[in-house]
Amino acid sequence: MEASRPLDALNNARNKRVIVELKNGSQIxxxxxxxxxxxxxxxxxxxxxxxxxxxxxxxxxxLRGDTIILISPAQ
Amino acid sequence: MEASRPLDALNNARNKRVIVELKNGSQIxxxxxxxxxxxxxxxxxxxxxxxxxxxxxxxxxxLRGDTIILISPAQ
Amino acid sequence: MEASRPLDALNNARNKRVIVELKNGSQIxxxxxxxxxxxxxxxxxxxxxxxxxxxxxxxxxxLRGDTIILISPAQ
Amino acid sequence: MEASRPLDALNNARNKRVIVELKNGSQIxxxxxxxxxxxxxxxxxxxxxxxxxxxxxxxxxxLRGDTIILISPAQ
Amino acid sequence: MEASRPLDALNNARNKRVIVELKNGSQIxxxxxxxxxxxxxxxxxxxxxxxxxxxxxxxxxxLRGDTIILISPAQ
Amino acid sequence: MEASRPLDALNNARNKRVIVELKNGSQIxxxxxxxxxxxxxxxxxxxxxxxxxxxxxxxxxxLRGDTIILISPAQ
Amino acid sequence: MEASRPLDALNNARNKRVIVELKNGSQIxxxxxxxxxxxxxxxxxxxxxxxxxxxxxxxxxxLRGDTIILISPAQ
Incomplete structure (x- = not known):
């Protein structure tokens, strides 16, 4: 996903499987x-x-935004 | 619950049982x-x-919003 | 207390006994x-x-708001 | 001190002895x-x-506000 | 990368390899x-x-901004 | 230093020796x-x-403000 | 560096060697x-x-601002 603004990258990932890492160490x-x-x-x-x-x-x-570290496509 | 904005998902869950996970590790x-x-x-x-x-x-x-990690339908 | 906005619930609890849980683990x-x-x-x-x-x-x-986890009627 | 807004309560305590509890556990x-x-x-x-x-x-x-848990009249 | 404003430095690093250090101690x-x-x-x-x-x-x-400590060119 | 607003107290302390306590426990x-x-x-x-x-x-x-607990005249 | 506003002090330090202390304990x-x-x-x-x-x-x-404790001329 190519992007000039960060939210564009999230938009490209819409309806796809992603992994979300949280500050408490869990992965959703x-x-x-x-x-x-x-x-x-x-x-x-x-x-x-x-x-x-x-x-x-x-x-x-x-998921509340301020608990999120990163969002990445699930592999 | 289908949603294009995150708060739509909460709106769809109104009056239903949900589980709320808090940063201190407890579940409500x-x-x-x-x-x-x-x-x-x-x-x-x-x-x-x-x-x-x-x-x-x-x-x-x-529940004060900044203590919340996630909200999900109770199963 | 029925409420469509969260602060309505607090308003319904005015002048009643409540329990306030703080992030440091104490209850007031x-x-x-x-x-x-x-x-x-x-x-x-x-x-x-x-x-x-x-x-x-x-x-x-x-009590400063950002130290509060939850407010609930005292039982 | 009777109050309809939280800051009214602080105003009523002006020039009186108070105890301030801080997030690091100390009391001033x-x-x-x-x-x-x-x-x-x-x-x-x-x-x-x-x-x-x-x-x-x-x-x-x-005292910087975001370090404060509670303010109460000293007894 | 010479810069008078901090975001200019990030702009100069666009499309280059960088190391991002996070508050949880990991490096991306x-x-x-x-x-x-x-x-x-x-x-x-x-x-x-x-x-x-x-x-x-x-x-x-x-990567959510508030989890980031520093961004530096990868060497 | 008498003050009706908190920043007036800091203004009265300008060019005087103060002790600044930080959230990490050090004193400057x-x-x-x-x-x-x-x-x-x-x-x-x-x-x-x-x-x-x-x-x-x-x-x-x-010193960045959000690291400060208290500021007091040095004695 | 004499200053009436805090950012003036940073401006006086521009292009000079400084030490930046971070909340995670490291010094840059x-x-x-x-x-x-x-x-x-x-x-x-x-x-x-x-x-x-x-x-x-x-x-x-x-360096992201909210990770910084202090900035001081390097000696």
Whole structure:
């Protein structure tokens, strides 16, 4: 995804699977459905993982922007 | 809940049971009654859980937005 | 207390006994006398508790909003 | 001190002895001389205490609002 | 990169390899594709390293500005 | 220094020796030369102390406001 | 450097060697090339030190303002 502004990169990832890393060390994977300028994001089919292992399935998840470290395409 | 903006997802969850995860590690479950752009939320029939076990019943609870990590439908 | 906006819930709790949980782990109980959009609150007849035990009586207490995790009716 | 807005309560405490609790766990006692909307406060005859014991006398002290947990009349 | 304003320096580093240090202690290397005034940044060909060792490849990564300590050209 | 607004107290301390306590536990002493509404301050003849002992001389020091707990006249 | 406003002191230090202390405990030395009102700064010929010892050379470094404790002329 090529981008001149950071939010363009998030827009390119919309409806694709992403990994979201949180400040508390957990990773949430899911389909990126929505985001805003605070980097609040909504994932569908979300699940939490730790060191590659599934911890739990969340379904839809609203993540508050200020808890997020990075967002990257899931591989 | 389909959404193009993150707060739409919260709106879709209004009056449904949600789980709210807080930065201090606790989980609050309850009916989502209200929220605002700071992600301050109000839950009814709220209860606090830790590792699946009920810690205490809170009734109505106002949660300050900046303590929230994620909000997800309760399963 | 029914509410469409979070601050309505606080308004419904005015002059009633509430429990305020702080980020440092302490709980302050008292009569909710005032609050503002930062969730700064003022309690009367306030007392601090830890694990159900009275730690000290505070009388009136001004609590800065950004130290607050949740506010709930005292039971 | 009766109050409909939180800052009214601080205004009622002006020129009276208050205890200010800080996020780092220390307590500053003194005469409340000034405050602003950020809850920056100025105390006169200020002294720092820990567990009821005097640690040191500060004279006048400017306390930055975002380090403050609560302000309460000294008893 | 000579600069009179800090963001000019980031602009000079666009499309070059940079190292981004995060508050949680990890280092992300990649091509700087985008940034904004919050210092949100997007890297391509991003990889995470710890003490010089490759931890994982991220591809594109959106990094939230408030988790960043410093950005410097990769050497 | 008498003051009705907190920044008046800092203004009264201008060009006098003050002690600045930081959130990381260190104390910086020096002549208060400048401050702004963020409580960013500049000290001259600044030195860092820990438990009354001189750690190092800094000369002029710019201190970012959000790292400051309190500012008080040096005694 | 004499100053009535804190940023004047930074302006006086432009193109001079400064030491920047960060909240994570590290020290970055370098030539101060740019800064803004958030205290984002850019250093050239930057190097990181710990307890007087060179850890690594960074070349140009952009430092995010909210990670900075103090900025002082290097001695």
């Amino acid at each position: 994977l899911g389909l990126l459905r929505a985001f805003d300028i605070h980097i609040n994001v909504v994932l569908d089919e979300a699940e939490e993982r730790k060191e590659g292992q599934l911890l739990r399935k969340l379904g839809t998840a609203f | 479950l309850g009916l989502l009654r209200a929220f605002d752009i700071h992600i301050n939320v109000v839950l009814d029939e709220a209860e606090e859980r830790k590792e699946g076990q009920l810690l205490r019943k809170l009734g109505t609870a106002f | 109980l008292g009569l909710l006398r005032a609050f503002d959009i930062h969730i700064n609150v003022v309690l009367d007849e306030a007392e601090e508790r830890k694990e159900g035990q009275l730690l000290r009586k505070l009388g009136t207490a001004f | 006692l003194g005469l409340l001389r000034a405050f602003d909307i950020h809850i920056n406060v100025v105390l006169d005859e200020a002294e720092e205490r820990k567990e009821g014991q005097l640690l040191r006398k500060l004279g006048t002290a400017f | 290397l990649g091509l700087l594709r985008a940034f904004d005034i919050h210092i949100n940044v997007v890297l391509d060909e991003a990889e995470e390293r710890k003490e010089g060792q490759l931890l994982r490849k991220l591809g594109t990564a959106f | 002493l020096g002549l208060l030369r400048a401050f702004d509404i963020h409580i960013n301050v500049v000290l001259d003849e600044a030195e860092e102390r820990k438990e009354g002992q001189l750690l190092r001389k800094l000369g002029t020091a710019f | 030395l370098g030539l101060l090339r740019a800064f803004d009102i958030h205290i984002n700064v850019v250093l050239d010929e930057a190097e990181e030190r710990k307890e007087g010892q060179l850890l690594r050379k960074l070349g140009t470094a952009f």
